[in-house]
Structure formats: C-alpha cells, structure tokens
Amino acid sequence: MENNLVIDVKNLSKLFNDFKAVDDISLQIEKGKIYGLLGPNGCGKSTTIRMLCGVITPSDGSGSVLGLDVVNESEKIKQHIGYMSQKFSLYEDLTVYENLDFYASIYTISSSVKNKRIDELIKMAGLKGKEKVITKNLSGGWKQRLALGCSLIHKPELLILDEPTSAVDPVSRRIFWELIHKLSNQGITIIVTTHYMDEAQSCDEIAFMFSGKVIAKGTPVELIKERNCSNLESVFISYVEERTGEKIRSSFEEMKFIQKREGE
Ligand SMILES: Nc1ncnc2c1ncn2[C@@H]1O[C@H](COP(=O)(O)OP(=O)(O)OP(=O)(O)O)[C@@H](O)[C@H]1O
Secondary structure, three states, rough: OOOEEEEEEEEEEEEEEEEEEEEEEEEEEOOEEEEEOOOOOOOOOOHHHHOOOOOOOOOOOOOOOOEEEEEOOOHHHHEEEEEEEOOOOOOOEEEEEHHHHHHHHHOOHHHHHHHHHHHHHHHHHOOOOOOOEHHHOHHHHHHHHHHHHHHHHOOOOOEEEEEEOOOOHHHHHHHHHHHHHHHHOOOOOOOOEOOHHHHHEEEEEEEEEEOOOEEEEOOHHHHHHEEEEOOOHHHHHHHHHHHOOOOHHHHOOHHHHHHHHHHO
16 A cells, blocks of 8 residues: 555446446545545435445546455455445344354354453443343444444444434434544544534544535635634535535525434
C-alpha cells in the first residue's frame, strides 16, 4: 500500500442504464482515519460504498482499496473488509454467541482461534454476560454493537458502516462512536455514511455528496473555516446552493438528515 492510503480511487463513476448514480468521484483515505460520507437520500453514498467493497464494478475510473485493484481484485477486497449495514444483518432467533459463531464460520475462522476471537469481540462490544441471550430480545443499542462485533470477526483492516446509528437511541450512539474511535486508534480505517451532522463532526475527514458528485471534502474544521460558517449543516447548504444556483432551503428540508435531526 503506497503512501499509507487505504483507499485511493480516481474518477469513479457508476451508470445504471443511462442514469449516473455516481459521477466522477475521487477519494483518498489514509490508514486509521474515520472518513464520513454525507449527503441526502439517493445522492450515491451506497453506490460508492458498494464499488469500494468490490460488490459492484465501476463503469469508469480506477484505483485501489487496501492496495488491491478496485476493478480486477474485488473478490480479494471483500475478504479484507468489514461491513455493517443499518439493518444489522443479524439472525434474530440465534443467541449473541451463535451470531458471532455464524459469522466466524462464513469467514472460515479455524476453531483454534475462534473462541478467543469471539471472547474479544464480546468484551469489545460490552456484551459480557449476554452470550446466551436471544438476539431479538436485545435492545437496538446492543444489537448494533453485536452487529459491529460480527463485522469485525475476521479482523478487517477496513470497516464500512452504512448509517450505523440510524436505528438507535442517543446514548447508544455515543457509546458506539466511542468504540469507533477506539478501533481507529488501533489502526482500522473506517468509512461511515451518516445523516447526522454531529457524527460528521466526529470524523477525521468528510466528503459531501450531492447528485452523484463529491461537492466538497476536507476536515470538519477546514470546511467550516473555508466557508466561514458556524456548522457543517450550513457548509453543506452553501455548497449545494453554489452548485445549483438556487436557494435550496425548502427542498433541503425534505432531505432525510434534516428530518432526522428534527426528530431527535
Ligand atoms: N441497482 C440500481 N439500479 C438503478 N438505479 C439504482 C440502483 N442502485 C441505486 N440506484 C439509484 O442511484 C441513485 C443513488 O443511490 P444510492 O443508494 O447510492 O444513494 P444513497 O445516497 O446511498 O441514498 P440512501 O441514503 O437512501 O441510502 C438513486 O437515485 C438510486 O435510485
């Protein structure tokens, strides 16, 4: 991996028939960073993530993920990535332990290291004592931390979190973000999509997406300073207004992350 860049992709685009869901984006993410992808529904965040994970092939562009070619080495990329979706992908009728055991079997983790790894993750997720609890009986926050544990079973170097906190309460969100920072301190690189501006503020760097394009990127402090705004929400609005040439306040209010903030 050159220059310590876990992600180094240039001019990625994705067409679905003649619709450009992702339009010429370039991203460089260093090892151990927490990188936030932000933007309204349908702006192309998930499509971007799916290309980076090797799940879909870019229509155009090139680059590497974990030193592997994003177009030709997608199968290898998948093995080194941890992925957690907002739906958590847990088996509700299995116990906490059984869910972790199931993910260990998917990644063919040998039985000699499996139990130790599951123990580590149970501790990491604060699930000690809950090993035999049926997953459907866990609260949202516990489920979320179990899902995080499952996504880390194979010790991935890159962790991708797609709206990880959309289904949990504010206290669980805070605990979850403390875990994310611990993982990044251990050298794991994290990409997170979020609609919450306070979460964006906790990222080392962020990219704002709009209509398939990255319209701004940088550290939260840089972005706020550059635009002379008081917060990231205003920064985003100013970039969208500049891009569209319109006052977008009314349509902006329809965007999911504003709705969510208002619901908090
Ligand atoms: N397989 C597909 N075929 C056709 N269009 C698609 C496909 N996948 C995504 N799209 C379209 O591409 C655009 C970007 O979708 P994407 O899911 O990447 O957005 P997003 O920013 O992740 O949104 P959300 O926050 O709702 O998850 C949307 O208009 C979506 O309808």
